[in-house]
Amino acid sequence: MVHKFNFKAQTNTAPLAVFRFFFGLIMFISIVRFWSYGWIEKLYLVPKFHFSYDGFSWVKPIGNYTYLIFAICAISSIMVAIGYKYRIAILTFFLSFLYIELMDKTTYLNHYYFISIVSFLLIFLPANAFFSVDAHQRKLQYLQVPKWTIDSIKLLLTIVYLYAGLAKLNSDWLFRAMPLKIWLPSKYDLPFIGGNIMQQEWFFYAMSWGGLLYDLLIPFLLLYKRTRIFAFLLVIFFHVFTSVLFPIGMFPLIMIFSAIIFFDGAFHQKIIVFLSTYFVKSKSAIKEVKNYNFKKGRQKVVLSIVTLFFLIQLLFPWRYLLYPGELFWTEEGYRFSWRVMLMEKAGFANFKIVDGITKKFFYVDNKDFLTSFQEKQMSFQPDFILEYAHYLGDHFKSQGHKNVQVFVESYVALNGRLSTVFINPKIDLYQQKESFEHKDWIVPFSSEIKIKGI
Amino acid sequence: MFKKILFFSGLLFTIYSCTSTDEGELIIADDFDRSSMLENIADNIILPAYEDFSGKMNDLKASGELFTTNPNQVNLKAFRTSWLTAYKVWQHIEMFDIGKAEELQFKFHMNVYPLTVQDVEDNITNGSYDLDNVNNQDAQGFPALDYLLNGIADTDVAILEKYNQASGNNYKKYILDVLNQMKTLTDIVVSDFKAQRNSFVTSIQNNATSAVNKLINDYIFYYEKGLRANKFGIPAGVFSSTPLPEKVEGFYIDICSKELAMEALTAVKNVFEGASYDSSEVGIGFNDYLIKLDRPDIVNNITSQFAQATTTIDNLNKSFNRQITTDNISMTKTYDVLQKTVILLKVDMLQAFNINVDYVDADGD
Known part of the structure; x- marks a missing residue:
């Protein structure tokens, strides 16, 4: 050949x-x-x-x-x-x-x-x-x-x-x-x-x-x-x-x-x-x-x-080589690449809707919007989290909530490591745009057990 | 060559279809004995708690009957005491949403709060109602008794007056009907679990319907919803724009919400540790399973998080209603502490157990 x-x-x-x-x-x-x-x-x-x-x-x-x-x-x-x-x-x-x-x-x-x-x-x-x-x-x-x-x-x-x-x-x-x-x-x-x-x-x-x-x-x-x-x-x-x-x-x-x-x-x-x-x-x-x-x-x-x-x-x-950070953690460039059965990843994402001016807030029950399968998949994939945050923002805005900000408290456990914070909880996701650029609101992978490989 | 391959493929597919459709008795013999864990939870936690609850339920019904035949201060007090005693034991069994309990929606007939007072009053006025109806789930059980014993008037004198009026008969009837409903359901659930005990402890496959997986899922669900959200999050207003102190458990008696929540936390800890309900013995629990899976780190984190939750709850007012109206920050802080355990249970523990929850194709990403 x-x-x-x-x-x-x-x-x-x-x-x-x-x-x-x-x-x-x-x-x-x-x-x-x-x-x-x-x-x-x-x-x-x-x-x-x-x-x-x-x-x-x-x-x-x-x-x-x-x-x-x-x-x-x-x-x-x-x-x-x-x-x-x-x-x-x-x-x-x-x-x-x-x-x-x-x-x-x-x-x-x-x-x-x-x-x-x-x-x-x-x-x-x-x-x-x-x-x-x-x-x-x-x-x-x-x-x-x-x-x-x-x-x-x-x-x-x-x-x-x-x-x-x-x-x-x-x-x-x-x-x-x-x-x-x-x-x-x-x-x-x-x-x-x-x-x-x-x-x-x-x-x-x-x-x-x-x-x-x-x-x-x-x-x-x-x-x-x-x-x-x-x-x-x-x-x-x-x-x-x-x-x-x-x-x-x-x-x-x-x-x-x-x-x-x-x-x-x-x-x-x-x-x-x-x-x-x-x-x-x-x-x-x-x-x-x-x-x-x-x-x-x-x-x-x-x-x-x-x-x-x-x-x-x-x-x-x-x-994925064009992105900084750990691929398995950020999943930037993960899909469409024949990465099969490589990770056991589980997450938890608790969304907080805040009124930016009065600072009053409440948490979202994901079950009101997502099926359990969607919630599971969403909880450890940053692009899902962002898209859902925007959906929530739009939803509560249309419900009459003012100055809507969307924050997430999220934890992810990867391949048998203890769960750690996944998304920066101080970032208003409603202001973040989806793009192919690196998502700097993902908290960098911090486990002592690093992943090395090509 | 072609025929050989055809033969081999056929053979392998036959083996495959045999293994995947074989539903016979399974003998599972890895180092961790899930059956022993289930036996411990069934025999030392569920059954004694059920037995105890069943007895307390009888006492409650008896004191309710005494009160309705003779509504006086002494009988009211006795009724309240047996109500609280039974309610505390209830905290140990609410999480077991299995068998008949699940089928009959036991917990929804026993402990849906906040109570819809209007429904209760309408039922009492009408004199006819169907307590099996879903619409009446928020008009019966412990919360309904709480209202009928503590909430229908401001003082004990006024409460007793209500029962001693001519119109009090409908109230008395409602108390008896609610008690009957609770007792009937309890008897069914308890005797069913006793009958199912042996199949319960051997149902240890890793699939969506096995007892071991259902138990673990119910446990986590109860912790997240029954304990964290219902007792703390919802009244503290973490899911709404303002606090909703009227949504605490035991709202009308007012002074018991902390006591009930503490019982529930103990119940949750007991199952995790495999600690017996009625003795000081400690058997196999979820913590042992995690250790077998080489995850003592998760056990340590959960254990210390439970300890922290106990201290934090202990510092709250015995009335969560008062706690929320005077200092809701402490309440939301307690919620945050409880929340950390949700993550440990739902993400870390569930990942280690690798339980099949949802049946859908996956390729592990």
Whole structure:
């Protein structure tokens, strides 16, 4: 990959088709699961207030029509799976999924971000060239696609694992076995392993270091043909194991099926034969053409978009270096960077509404405005605290309160350290503006147990 | 190769689905015995406190019946005494919002204050009411008796006069109905807990419905709401623009709010330390769990914070109403001291226990 990459090289199209099929299918299952658990109501309809990403405060749940967005998302994911009107389907999926994620950042998960960017990438890939309804309808399918299209998915997965591994190179993870030392013992109720190894100090370290090595090495073990099968079994084991331990939903399934892409064309051909034999029976004859080529000029546009996309993916996680202070504490530049399972952070935020002139004050009961899940997430993330402070300020101003000032008494405990003051209690948050600049009203991380790492 | 992988994947998924859906009896054998902790809390705290309360409730009902058949100064005094005695024991059980107590909303029928006097007077005038109705939760229990014993007139003579008038019959009936309601609910809750005791002490999974997690969550909730907010914060005005001294517990008898609050703090300390309700024995409590999790620092902080709270409350007037009207600063300062423990319990202790409260996907950030 170091020497000049040949963007004209063609390869077997099957991996892309299989990836599309499973991606669409798992997305469909995810949405049905999300819906059936009542989470649409719980997370998007019940809360009175939603936390927004910078610049996206206009993206909000739309009452009962929110279900419609999920329905659109589910239908488009099935269309993606079967490859029917693929281009429109994946674009619809991307936009509806993105809308859902932007509605409230309380629910931010790295794996939702992963889905967003994979579906963005898929918009530009000819994933319906083969084994798709589109191919049947046009009675034409392509046996080969440009090799870079499949490589781009592998590259994205490599970035995810590698960056997740790099993020683990910190002293809390490596030398204090945090946060696994907090999480694992609480799995005391697991059958067989809960009462014994889940309680062992050596096991916390083994899991920390094992997880680190897994993340750092797995993309390369998957890329290298001779270690691939071993690596894939490792992928299955790792993700199944983590899903037993942690409430991470569909993520393990997504990662296991995504990793199939590292196998060669012949292997994917077998999957397609398998699927065709048992699930998809087609009698119509399709003309098979060897190479799929992007239209003239189009390849150039697509390639520049994809290149730019990867440049951003490679650089964006490093933006935290531009901020002073401890990343885990301030979380400035924390999200969208594959920092998965790195922290056990809990907080408490008690808001005080003060009349700036009479100095009369009262405290807010967060339960009047937030769900318990929102309150939990808000209490240790500075951007949430600020947004909520403004919401409270506006609310009490509209209620007729005068000279409204908003202060917060907040404490945060990080990775098993004692809780300490988090936000400067003397700062009127109502006067602070959200921006990408450093928030100097966060009390600097002061624990004697420092966090060192990249 | 493909088939091999398919087979392995299938095998692993089978193992996974077995482990995640297996709901059989769990034998948990890590170094900390949660069952022993629950046994101690059930047998040495909840049960004796329930038993005691049940007895005090009988006494209260008896003295109420005596008073209503013969409303005189002696019987009024005796009724007040048994009211306060029962109310103090109540402070030890309010936090256990489990089983029937939760189902029947025990605490909302026993101790919602401030009382809505208008509702009480309307009920008495109308002579017909449904005490099971949610709208009547602020018109019964200890606060209603407080009003009926101390608040319906300015002096004891005037109070007794009210009961001895012809219209006093409705008042007497209301007292008896409130007492019956309290007694009935108490009997149900106590006998249910006795029946459930064995399943209670073995319900130790880390999930949203296990007894151990519910107990810990109820405990923290009680400390934050029942103790800190209701007894101190709300009347001191920390949630409103002005102090609201009429919202103290035991407003009409006036001189007991500190005594009741102290009882509640003792109850909270006892559970944390695993200290027995009716003897000097100390068993396994939350502090031992924290120590097992290698967090003696949290134990030390909570213990010293409880000690500080005791001293600070002790310095207050025995009537919080008077304390708030004369010197509310001391009251809000006490609130601040209590608040520090909320942080220790809710942030530090809960993080160490790593209890599953909310079931929603997470990836640990």
